[in-house]
Amino acid sequence: MLTAQSITKTFGGNRAVDEVSFTIKKGTITGLIGPNGAGKTTLFNCLAGLFPPTSGSLSLEGERIDGLSPDRIFAKGLARTFQIPRPFPEMTVLENVMVAPLHQRGERFWANWLTPGRVAAEERTLAAAARHWIDFVGLSHLADQPARVLSGGQRKLLELARVLVAKPRLILLDEPGAGVNPVLLDAIVDRIVSLNRQGVTFLVIEHNMDLVMNLCSPIMVMAQGRLLMAGTAQEVRDDPRVVEAYLGGAPA
Numbered sequence: 001m002l003t004a005q006s007i008t009k010t011f012g013g014n015r016a017v018d019e020v021s022f023t024i025k026k027g028t029i030t031g032l033i034g035p036n037g038a039g040k041t042t043l044f045n046c047l048a049g050l051f052p053p054t055s056g057s058l059s060l061e062g063e064r065i066d067g068l069s070p071d072r073i074f075a076k077g078l079a080r081t082f083q084i085p086r087p088f089p090e091m092t093v094l095e096n097v098m099v100a101p102l103h104q105r106g107e108r109f110w111a112n113w114l115t116p117g118r119v120a121a122e123e124r125t126l127a128a129a130a131r132h133w134i135d136f137v138g139l140s141h142l143a144d145q146p147a148r149v150l151s152g153g154q155r156k157l158l159e160l161a162r163v164l165v166a167k168p169r170l171i172l173l174d175e176p177g178a179g180v181n182p183v184l185l186d187a188i189v190d191r192i193v194s195l196n197r198q199g200v201t202f203l204v205i206e207h208n209m210d211l212v213m214n215l216c217s218p219i220m221v222m223a224q225g226r227l228l229m230a231g232t233a234q235e236v237r238d239d240p241r242v243v244e245a246y247l248g249g250a251p252a
């Protein structure tokens, strides 16, 4: 699904991501763990186009995507969520989901004048799709409420609905469990598993080890910008380099 070859991202002299290579297999929920500052978020930002990698290449189902803008990468089916979602607070949940897809006809000034019927039809289709995904994440009772009333966990669900409306093939989730109460966390996990069964591939950064070990396979471990190892939950647990990395040691 996604192949990264020798991805490096430097900030001044700091190699935040250092020659990282991996392949994410289609249909997996792959985990990405590592101590604070390991380079996980920076790697996500490189994959999603927020930071172009300093060097290396990225291919999504055989097509090069490194160097493309985040919009182009999103349009090709790779979406990401953020650790702290920031919806438009005064817009309703429904409106927040409806603004996510790209290239809406109504956003083009002339289209509103020349093809108003098509613009209206597109908006109806989009509203129906948005309501479908809002329902899927369990927020239909809040669809017409302003996003500011949502809890942290509900904002994560809203963000999931926002990306789902664009029908991504690969979703990068940045700490889906952080700051979420256990009931909503179950809902989020349930939605991830259900989407995965429908064919969506995931790459998940998560600090909650129980969550990662139960949800993800394989699991990749980063430390100090490098990919330390990748394997099953058991292999990660049994690898002394992983323990050492979490205790502050240098990667082998």
Ligand SMILES: Nc1ncnc2c1ncn2[C@@H]1O[C@H](COP(=O)(O)OP(=O)(O)OP(=O)(O)O)[C@@H](O)[C@H]1O
Binding pocket: 011, 014, 016, 034, 035, 036, 037, 038, 039, 040, 041, 042, 043
């Ligand atoms: N925009 C930036 N400018 C400069 N340095 C940065 C920037 N973003 C990240 N870094 C540095 O890159 C390194 C990796 O940070 P990153 O946030 O990717 O780690 P992480 O594994 O996601 O950590 P955490 O688990 O705490 O979120 C750190 O040394 C960090 O200070």
